[in-house]
Amino acid sequence: MSIELRHISKSYGPYQILKDINLTIQTGELVALLGPSGSGKTSLLRVLAGLEYADEGLILFHGEDLTNAPIKKRKAGFVFQHYALFDTMTIRDNIAYGLNVKRRKDRPSKQQIRERVDQLLHLVRLEPYGDRYPSQLSGGQRQRVALARALAIQPHILLLDEPFGALDAKVRKELRQWLRHLHQQVKMTSLLVTHDQEEAFEVADRVIIINKGQIEQIGTPSEVYENPVNSFVYDFIGNVNQVRGTISDGLFTNGSFRVPVDNTEQADGVAFIRPDQFAIRTPDDIQEAGRTLAATVTHIHPSGSIIKLELIGQDEDQNLEVEVTRREFDALALSKNQQVFLEARKVKVFTVN
Amino acid sequence: MSVQSVKRNKARDRQIIPGFGLSLGLSLSYLALLVLIPLSMIFIYTSSLGWGGFVREISQPIVVSALRLSFTTALIASLINLVFGVLTAWVLVRYTFPGRKLLDGLLDLPFALPTSVAGITLATLYATNGWVGRLLPFKVSYTEVGIIVALILIGMPFVVRIVEPVLQNLGKENEEASAILGASRFQTLVHVIFPKIRPAAFSGFALAFSRALGEYGSVVFIAGNMPFKTEIAPLVIMQKLEAFDYDGATSIALVLLVASFLILFLINFSQWLAKRKFADQ
Numbered sequence: 254m255s256i257e258l259r260h261i262s263k264s265y266g267p268y269q270i271l272k273d274i275n276l277t278i279q280t281g282e283l284v285a286l287l288g289p290s291g292s293g294k295t296s297l298l299r300v301l302a303g304l305e306y307a308d309e310g311l312i313l314f315h316g317e318d319l320t321n322a323p324i325k326k327r328k329a330g331f332v333f334q335h336y337a338l339f340d341t342m343t344i345r346d347n348i349a350y351g352l353n354v355k356r357r358k359d360r361p362s363k364q365q366i367r368e369r370v371d372q373l374l375h376l377v378r379l380e381p382y383g384d385r386y387p388s389q390l391s392g393g394q395r396q397r398v399a400l401a402r403a404l405a406i407q408p409h410i411l412l413l414d415e416p417f418g419a420l421d422a423k424v425r426k427e428l429r430q431w432l433r434h435l436h437q438q439v440k441m442t443s444l445l446v447t448h449d450q451e452e453a454f455e456v457a458d459r460v461i462i463i464n465k466g467q468i469e470q471i472g473t474p475s476e477v478y479e480n481p482v483n484s485f486v487y488d489f490i491g492n493v494n495q496v497r498g499t500i501s502d503g504l505f506t507n508g509s510f511r512v513p514v515d516n517t518e519q520a521d522g523v524a525f526i527r528p529d530q531f532a533i534r535t536p537d538d539i540q541e542a543g544r545t546l547a548a549t550v551t552h553i554h555p556s557g558s559i560i561k562l563e564l565i566g567q568d569e570d571q572n573l574e575v576e577v578t579r580r581e582f583d584a585l586a587l588s589k590n591q592q593v594f595l596e597a598r599k600v601k602v603f604t605v606n
Numbered sequence: 607m608s609v610q611s612v613k614r615n616k617a618r619d620r621q622i623i624p625g626f627g628l629s630l631g632l633s634l635s636y637l638a639l640l641v642l643i644p645l646s647m648i649f650i651y652t653s654s655l656g657w658g659g660f661v662r663e664i665s666q667p668i669v670v671s672a673l674r675l676s677f678t679t680a681l682i683a684s685l686i687n688l689v690f691g692v693l694t695a696w697v698l699v700r701y702t703f704p705g706r707k708l709l710d711g712l713l714d715l716p717f718a719l720p721t722s723v724a725g726i727t728l729a730t731l732y733a734t735n736g737w738v739g740r741l742l743p744f745k746v747s748y749t750e751v752g753i754i755v756a757l758i759l760i761g762m763p764f765v766v767r768i769v770e771p772v773l774q775n776l777g778k779e780n781e782e783a784s785a786i787l788g789a790s791r792f793q794t795l796v797h798v799i800f801p802k803i804r805p806a807a808f809s810g811f812a813l814a815f816s817r818a819l820g821e822y823g824s825v826v827f828i829a830g831n832m833p834f835k836t837e838i839a840p841l842v843i844m845q846k847l848e849a850f851d852y853d854g855a856t857s858i859a860l861v862l863l864v865a866s867f868l869i870l871f872l873i874n875f876s877q878w879l880a881k882r883k884f885a886d887q
Contacts (some may be wrong), residue, residue: 304782324785331786337779341801351787354797406787 254315254409254442255280256301261310263296270296271307272466278410280315281440283433285447285457289489293466294446298412301444302329314409327410330403330441334415336395338387344398345370345383351406373401376435393424400432404439411443417452429456450490454478462486484603487525494531494573496524496546496566497605505602508567511543514602521605526597528561528576533585534594546595548573550587562587564595648863651856663857668833669842673861676839679750680818683757688811691765692803698766699773713767716760721823728756729827748830753838756825757818764817765810772806805880812873816866 261274270293278284286294299305301312303324312320319327338347346353352366361369374380377397379390387395396416403411416432417425433456436443447453453460454474462469462477462485470482481487488495498507500522505512512524539545548571552563560582564573575595577585587593652660663669698710716724732739732746732755739746746752776799784794822840829836839858846855 302786304786325788329786331783333779333783335779337783339780339784339798339801342797350784350789350797354784354787354789354793402783402787 256410256442256444257311257313257316258297258301259311259313261297261300261307261312263300263305263307263309270466271300274310274466274468276461276468276471278442278444280442282458283436283443283445283456284459284461285445285453286461286463287447287450287453287489288463290448292463294448294463295414297463298414298444298446301327301410302331302412303327304331328406328408330406330408330411332396332399332403332411332413332416334418336387336392336399336419338395338399338402340387343384343386344374344379344390347387347398348373348401348405350402369405373405376404376438377401391424392420393428396420396428397431400435404441409442411441413443413445415446415448417449418447425452432456462489464489481525481601484523484525487601487603492528492574494526494528496526496571498522498524500602500604509542510546512597512600512602516602516604518604522602523605524597525601525603526599528574530599531573531575531595531597533575533577533581533587534596536594539594539596541596544597544600546573546597548593548595550589550591550593553587553589555582564593645863648856648859651852652860655853655857659853660857660860663854664861666854668837669839669854669858671834672837672839672842673858675750675753675837676819676862677865679753679757679838680815680821683754683818684761684811684815686754686758687761687765687814688807691762691810691814692769692807695766695769695773699770713763716762721760721821722827724759725756725824725827728752728759728824732828747828748832748836750836752828752830753825753836756828757821760821760824761814761818764814765807768806768810768813769803772803776802805877808876809873812869816869819865820862 256278258274258276261271262269263271274297286297288294296305300307303319303322303326306321310320311318314327339350342350348370349366352361352369355361360366370383371380374383377400379394379397379401382390382394382398387398390398396419400416417428420428429452436456445453445456457474459471460474460477461471464485470477470486472480477486478490481490487493496507496510498505498510498521500506500514500516500518500520503513503515503517505514505522505524507524510524514522516522534540534545546566548564548566550562551565554561554563558579559576560579562575562577564575565571566573573595655663664673694713698706729747729752730736732742732752734740734745734747736747744751746755780798780802781794784798785791789797820840822838822844825838826841829838829841831837831841839862843855843858846852846858
């Protein structure tokens with residue numbers, strides 16, 4: 254079941270939370286909607302589910318216009334951040350709920366419901382817990398129940414609203430991988446809302462970056478990471494160093510740091526450099542002087558296989574962050590307060606308005 | 607040093623009010639003087655009658671009729687309070703409208719109002735030529751209906767006040783989940799919302815019932831107090847006391863006391879059951 258949104262807009266009083274959203278999700282795709290809090294991503298999901306209605310625009314499920322259709326007709330599965338399990342019912346009754354409330358003529362027999370619940374309990378690996386109550390389960394287990402409950406009605410699409418947001422880091426990681434596997438098994442068109450870019454990149458086929466109610470970029474995780482279209486996406490996805498300077502005559506300049514740019518107009522600019530895109534040089538082996546910043550090491554975080562260095566540039570307020578592999582770090586024999594030269598391998602310059 | 611003394615010291619260290627011994631002693635003697643001793647006196651006094659004497663006292667026709675009247679009117683009134691209390695709580699929690707805070711505040715009035723004031727007001731309003739009584743096709747004052755009206759008034763806040771916080775905590779997510787799974791509003795109400803508020807509503811009902819069973823001040827004015835017809839059990843206790851028939855008075859009191867105890871026990875037991883099963887720890 255493909256989903257298409259055309260020109261969706263929505264306001265709460267004076268606040269426009271969704272501005273002309275256009276997007277298409279293909280059948281069987283798992284797409285992550287990624288944005289900071291307050292960006293409108295949850296509102297978009299709720300509009301899709303029918304919990305809220307858009308002021309303008311069209312929602313098409315497989316070409317069928319469901320813009321103003323009631324919740325029930327959309328056949329969406331929804332997973333809430335805080336599970337929203339019915340805590341007066343057992344796990345089995347929770348999962349069977351969507352089947353039990355069907356009209357008599359559509360409702361499967363008791364035997365069929367029992368079998369379906371068994372299958373789902375197996376799918377979410379909670380077979381022994383069927384007769385317990387939600388309060389007797391851990392957060393991760395509860396969220397798996399919520400997922401099984403959503404899948405029980407065989408929805409056309411699956412909507413997940415920050416499903417791992419309330420869980421601790423380790424469980425989150427496990428569930429993420431598990432969800433990826435599950436999606437490969439059931440191949441259901443899914444939209445996952447998250448503010449955690451690591452989560453979005455790990456799970457999704459495609460990522461939609463949303464900010465202030467507008468879509469900033471749509472692409473595969475590597476497209477978005479390699480080629481952010483604007484400074485917001487650059488800043489939001491992963492760590493990044495920002496070096497301020499001026500643009501004139503097709504050149505971005507900050508002291509001796511010079512990078513050619515397409516823009517020929519006079520403007521202020523910011524150069525974005527990822528922490529892993531710096532090579533650390535000694536004065537003897539600088540290759541491109543124009544791409545090099547002088548800096549002093551202020552802090553070393555020797556944690557894990559990647560060493561994080563904090564440095565300070567020649568301007569006192571220029572903080573820089575560099576990541577090197579442990580091997581490089583050992584070869585350089587760096588120490589605190591040492592003066593080094595940082596050569597940027599990859600720089601992207603955006604003008605500042 | 608033994609393990610036990612270490613534990614006790616720890617518990618003591620965390621208290622804000624100092625002097626565990628003193629404060630416990632005070633609370634216990636306070637409770638004993640005001641509650642335990644007077645109540646046990648009823649048991650002791652009645653037990654001196656012996657089983658036969660007790661049965662003889664409470665099986666007098668006038669007593670049986672008064673007890674039956676008290677129990678049935680209290681039951682009907684608290685059932686009505688149950689239904690309308692849940693409804694009122696729902697309206698107060700889920701809707702915003704002008705005057706909501708005022709209405710919310712007014713709800714406590716039956717708790718604060720002297721019961722005799724309520725009784726006199728009701729008796730006047732519902733008398734056959736009163737403002738409200740005139741409009742009704744049936745008699746209210748001096749009938750069982752009048753008693754029930756008075757009992758509804760004094761028991762009204764219980765259900766509302768107990769159900770209100772539960773509804774506030776309920777949130778909308780559960781309802782949304784239910785709707786997305788295809789349930790109708792009615793199904794959501796029956797399967798999702800009612801089970802959540804049932805323990806609270808039941809507590810409110812039981813408290814309103816206990817209160818109604820012993821209510822005196824507001825009822826006597828509107829009831830008319832005709833023996834065998836509109837004479838409630840607390841009134842019979844009064845009459846027996848005035849006639850120095852302490853045996854009779856304490857026997858009826860014992861019946862009411864045991865009924866209240868049973869109700870409180872049932873509330874706590876049912877809540878304990880519910881908590882054990884599905885409460886969020």
